[in-house]
Amino acid sequence: MLMSGSGRPAKIHYLAGTFRILSDGDHVVCAVTRARIPLHELRYWSIERQEPYVDAASSLKAEQDAAGR
Numbered sequence: 397m398l399m400s401g402s403g404r405p406a407k408i409h410y411l412a413g414t415f416r417i418l419s420d421g422d423h424v425v426c427a428v429t430r431a432r433i434p435l436h437e438l439r440y441w442s443i444e445r446q447e448p449y450v451d452a453a454s455s456l457k458a459e460q461d462a463a464g465r
Contacts, residue, residue, distance in 0.1 A: 408438075417435075428450070440452060
């Protein structure tokens with residue numbers, strides 16, 4: 397059986413400690429590395445910038461870039 401949204405990026409609203417799926421999909425794309433992140437593996441994101449990250453290092457890089465470092 398195919399999952400709904402299989403192969404398509406989801407649209408997400410990022411909240412503190414959770415996220416809400418706005419449109420069906422099975423992944424999001426890291427804002428820094430452009431890596432595909434399956435929704436069940438999504439752990440890092442910015443509420444302020446509303447963007448996902450593949451790992452802590454990518455999250456840190458985005459924070460540093462936003463701060464102008």
